[in-house]
Amino acid sequence: MTDQNSKNKPKSKSRRSFLIKGGIGTLGLMALGTYVFRNPMRRKMYEMTETLVVPYSGTGTQANLWIEFTKDNTVVLHSPKVEMGQGTFTGLAQILADELDVNINQITVKAAETATGIVDGMSTGGSLSIAQLWQPLREMAATMREFVKSEGAKKMGVDVSSITTANGILTSGTQTLEYAGALEGVTEFNLPSTPELRPLKEYKSVGKPIKRIDLRPKIVGDPIFGMDAEMPNMLHAAVIRPEHIGSKLKHADISEAEKMPGVVRILEYDDWIGVIANSFAEALAAKNKIKTDWDIPKVWSEETLRDYLRVGQGDKMITQKSGAPLDPDGDGVVSMEFSSPIGAHAQLEPNGAVAHVTDGKATVILSTQVIGATQKQVAEALGFDMENVNIVGTYLGGGFGRRLNTSHAVKAAIMSREIGQPVKYFFTRKEEFQNDTFRPPTHHFMRGKMNDNGQLSALEHHYASGDVAINALIMPSVMTSVLGTDVGAMRGGNIMYANLERRRAVQWHKTLPFATSFWRSLGLLANTFAIESFIDEMALNAGRNPVDFRLSMLGTDEHQSRIRKVIEVAAEKAGYKEGASGNRAMGFAASIDAGAPCAQVVEVSVEGDTIKVEKVICAFDCGLAVNPDQVRAQCEGSIIMGISAVLHEKMTIKEGRLYPINYGAYDMALMKNSPRVIDIHLIQGVDHPLPVGEPPLGPIGAAIGNAVRRITGKRLTDLPMKLD
Amino acid sequence: MKVSFNINGEQKTVEVSDGNSPLLWAIRDGVGLKGTKFGCGKAACGACTIHVDGNAVRSCSFPVRMAEGKEITTIEGLSNDGVLHPVQQAWMDEVVPQCGYCQPGFMMATAAMLDKIPNPTDEDIDNNIINVCRCGTYYRMRKAIHRAAELNTKKNNSESTQ
Numbered sequence: 060m061t062d063q064n065s066k067n068k069p070k071s072k073s074r075r076s077f078l079i080k081g082g083i084g085t086l087g088l089m090a091l092g093t094y095v096f097r098n099p100m101r102r103k104m105y106e107m108t109e110t111l112v113v114p115y116s117g118t119g120t121q122a123n124l125w126i127e128f129t130k131d132n133t134v135v136l137h138s139p140k141v142e143m144g145q146g147t148f149t150g151l152a153q154i155l156a157d158e159l160d161v162n163i164n165q166i167t168v169k170a171a172e173t174a175t176g177i178v179d180g181m182s183t184g185g186s187l188s189i190a191q192l193w194q195p196l197r198e199m200a201a202t203m204r205e206f207v208k209s210e211g212a213k214k215m216g217v218d219v220s221s222i223t224t225a226n227g228i229l230t231s232g233t234q235t236l237e238y239a240g241a242l243e244g245v246t247e248f249n250l251p252s253t254p255e256l257r258p259l260k261e262y263k264s265v266g267k268p269i270k271r272i273d274l275r276p277k278i279v280g281d282p283i284f285g286m287d288a289e290m291p292n293m294l295h296a297a298v299i300r301p302e303h304i305g306s307k308l309k310h311a312d313i314s315e316a317e318k319m320p321g322v323v324r325i326l327e328y329d330d331w332i333g334v335i336a337n338s339f340a341e342a343l344a345a346k347n348k349i350k351t352d353w354d355i356p357k358v359w360s361e362e363t364l365r366d367y368l369r370v371g372q373g374d375k376m377i378t379q380k381s382g383a384p385l386d387p388d389g390d391g392v393v394s395m396e397f398s399s400p401i402g403a404h405a406q407l408e409p410n411g412a413v414a415h416v417t418d419g420k421a422t423v424i425l426s427t428q429v430i431g432a433t434q435k436q437v438a439e440a441l442g443f444d445m446e447n448v449n450i451v452g453t454y455l456g457g458g459f460g461r462r463l464n465t466s467h468a469v470k471a472a473i474m475s476r477e478i479g480q481p482v483k484y485f486f487t488r489k490e491e492f493q494n495d496t497f498r499p500p501t502h503h504f505m506r507g508k509m510n511d512n513g514q515l516s517a518l519e520h521h522y523a524s525g526d527v528a529i530n531a532l533i534m535p536s537v538m539t540s541v542l543g544t545d546v547g548a549m550r551g552g553n554i555m556y557a558n559l560e561r562r563r564a565v566q567w568h569k570t571l572p573f574a575t576s577f578w579r580s581l582g583l584l585a586n587t588f589a590i591e592s593f594i595d596e597m598a599l600n601a602g603r604n605p606v607d608f609r610l611s612m613l614g615t616d617e618h619q620s621r622i623r624k625v626i627e628v629a630a631e632k633a634g635y636k637e638g639a640s641g642n643r644a645m646g647f648a649a650s651i652d653a654g655a656p657c658a659q660v661v662e663v664s665v666e667g668d669t670i671k672v673e674k675v676i677c678a679f680d681c682g683l684a685v686n687p688d689q690v691r692a693q694c695e696g697s698i699i700m701g702i703s704a705v706l707h708e709k710m711t712i713k714e715g716r717l718y719p720i721n722y723g724a725y726d727m728a729l730m731k732n733s734p735r736v737i738d739i740h741l742i743q744g745v746d747h748p749l750p751v752g753e754p755p756l757g758p759i760g761a762a763i764g765n766a767v768r769r770i771t772g773k774r775l776t777d778l779p780m781k782l783d
Numbered sequence: 784m785k786v787s788f789n790i791n792g793e794q795k796t797v798e799v800s801d802g803n804s805p806l807l808w809a810i811r812d813g814v815g816l817k818g819t820k821f822g823c824g825k826a827a828c829g830a831c832t833i834h835v836d837g838n839a840v841r842s843c844s845f846p847v848r849m850a851e852g853k854e855i856t857t858i859e860g861l862s863n864d865g866v867l868h869p870v871q872q873a874w875m876d877e878v879v880p881q882c883g884y885c886q887p888g889f890m891m892a893t894a895a896m897l898d899k900i901p902n903p904t905d906e907d908i909d910n911n912i913i914n915v916c917r918c919g920t921y922y923r924m925r926k927a928i929h930r931a932a933e934l935n936t937k938k939n940n941s942e943s944t945q
């Protein structure tokens with residue numbers, strides 16, 4: 060049995076595919092677009108985008124394309140989702156094992172090449188992979204199992220109903236047959252209809268903290284990343300592109316560079332120059348010899364940007380509204396201003412691609428979160444039909460949203476076409492820092508008012524942000540006009556506490572002169588920082604315990620009860636104590652993102668100007684944890700990345716350029732900055748998996764700020780928080 | 784120019800046009816061992832950490848000509864005949880990696896530290912393990928480092944009693 064006949068793409072007649080359900084991000088919404096322009100309806104939709112798990116959309120939904128059986132009785136899962144550290148491959152293998160009745164050790168998971176026919180309609184992002192594929196993958200696996208049984212029954216000469224399955228083996232009475240044997244010679248996959256799925260309690264792998272399946276390759280240093288890819292006769296490239304915001308290449312002198320050792324060709328285009336050489340070191344050395352002249356229409360600075368992006372400017376949209384607005388100058392109205400800086404992704408593996416374009420066909424190997432969109436970009440740039448462009452996804456050395464636009468694949472493809480040989484092109488770290496699709500800076504005004512019972516009665520969040528989802532490659536522009544707001548910047552921007560007389564959130568959006576986009580958790584990080592810091596301040600003003608204060612603002616429906624639960628669990632497990640003792644204090648904050656509520660208590664110490672997070676206690680309702688150990692890993696990672704963002708990281712604009720351009724100068728949390736204790740408590744508030752890779756980033760900033768407030772009396776309102 | 788060194792127990796010669804170019808590329812593209820990673824090229828992240836004559840070195844900033852005649856170990860050579868090095872074993876036990884890209888550098892840095900400080904305190908770890916991990920695996924790494932120190936001590940004890 061070869062993979063041709065087991066994966067038989069062209070031959071299968073009837074294929075059982077799972078149903079693609081419409082939803083936001085797919086056709087359902089676009090069809091609505093023409094008449095849903097009224098703002099109250101839009102706000103209903105914002106509520107949906109906050110909690111809805113967008114269904115999987117993509118091509119190649121036939122089970123036999125995803126699940127490949129090999130001769131040695133193993134199974135290859137061709138996954139439309141990529142593995143970037145979030146543990147998705149492991150979770151998918153667990154799900155597959157339980158409905159297909161194979162052992163997890165028999166499963167290999169690979170990112171599906173576009174040539175397999177499986178192309179994700181959106182991306183690997185939004186922490187959605189497991190949540191989206193939970194239902195369809197179980198259905199496909201169960202269907203495949205039944206198919207294998209029916210083929211096995213024919214070979215064994217028994218009735219299907221007499222067959223049981225386990226570990227990739229069919230058993231009927233005393234007869235046994237491997238799945239591979241059952242499928243021997245099968246060339247047509249006439250798949251049965253989807254059987255009923257098993258009750259959750261029968262799953263043996265799902266719900267267990269098994270070790271991630273990619274552990275060993277990552278420990279012995281196997282070449283699994285895009286950066287490690289090679290093709291025969293491959294050349295190496297380095298690229299020159301604008302360093303100044305908005306600048307255009309006027310003129311370049313390549314005469315000296317051309318004479319450098321190892322240089323094969325230098326290609327000049329309108330806005331970039333490609334230097335192709337025998338080795339990367341040679342390409343880089345030659346690139347450094349090119350003299351360039353730039354046209355810089357406007358020199359941006361930190362100040363001009365700050366004036367440009369402010370609440371009150373740009374496109375306004377009320378994203379949440381109940382009750383009348385507060386009068387900022389009204390009696391008893393408290394206001395506070397917050398901000399967050401430009402953030403870099405700084406994923407360890409630089410962006411890059413290996414491309415080979417020849418005979419009207421292109422192959423590109425790379426680390427990307429958008430295999431489908433990259434295929435389209437390359438096809439368009441080369442003028443090829445989509446089926447002549449194969450995108451091969453690898454393991455990613457970090458994603459965090461940075462690889463939701465991997466248009467550099469186009470540069471690699473163009474260079475390969477010109478030179479007629481495979482070309483490998485990747486960013487230097489400086490290119491990476493200056494050409495990031497940054498987390499946009501934000502500016503916030505919080506307003507609130509207490510009633511006579513010491514209760515917060517009105518709360519408003521006004522927030523300004525650059526693009527997150529707007530102008531994003533994966534966001535159809537129709538979505539922007541339908542929604543009238545940036546739903547990415549909105550994440551965490553609305554107020555989650557329902558028991559308030561008045562609540563309101565207002566977004567101000569502007570597109571900035573440099574690219575900004577998705578950064579792990581999108582608006583959640585900065586929005587929660589502003590909202591939960593302000594609530595804490597209001598609690599302090601009222602002399603109330605911040606935990607009780609929050610609980611009293613919650614309503615009673617299921618959504619509110621799930622938030623209540625994480626708040627109670629975090630406070631109880633941490634033994635939340637109000638006030639500082641010496642230079643140490645606890646801080647509390649909570650948030651809900653993508654339907655997954657999270658509360659954190661941090662223990663912080665302050666030594667001189669240094670803020671140190673000693674301990675984090677986190678309660679997180681992740682729904683059904685397919686792999687609790689990996690959910691924990693995502694919580695730990697989110698907490699540490701959050702600490703890095705709120706205490707350390709900041710990009711600035713100096714004389715029209717983005718700085719810094721390297722690690723170190725771009726201050727990030729290191730080992731010494733990461734808490735010695737991270738205590739995670741998982742809660743299963745619903746019986747299906749929820750997104751887990753981003754929601755725990757919500758509370759961390761405010762929790763730290765709230766602790767610092769108790770130690771020093773200072774309310775820190777600007778990220779990154781600094782005491783000097 | 785030609786540069787010869789011993790890498791993971793094998794003698795290799797690489798050809799480079801500039802002796803001052805980084806050893807990292809000679810290892811990755813010349814010898815073809817991809818476990819040593821490029822993160823920054825300026826000695827700022829540690830993804831490229833290897834051992835040169837037993838010392839941890841950031842190979843992106845180590846001129847290839849200086850590798851002449853040296854003993855080099857990379858992540859591929861850290862294990863011995865398929866037996867994982869105690870650091871790698873501890874990393875497996877604690878399920879440290881997420882994306883995994885930074886991990887070889889951290890394991891090489893840890894192995895070198897444990898040679899000098901067999902039982903590091905948390906402060907020793909903070910001061911010596913200064914690589915960058917964007918996925919934020921530091922919490923598990925700290926546990927793995929302590930565990931590796933234990934495994935190392937056990938291994939050494941059993942070797943010395945044999």
Ligand code: FES
Binds near residue numbers: 825827
């Ligand atoms: S690549 Fe050498 S330290 Fe970053």
Ligand code: FES
Binds near residue numbers: 144884
């Ligand atoms: S595991 Fe991804 S950078 Fe460390």
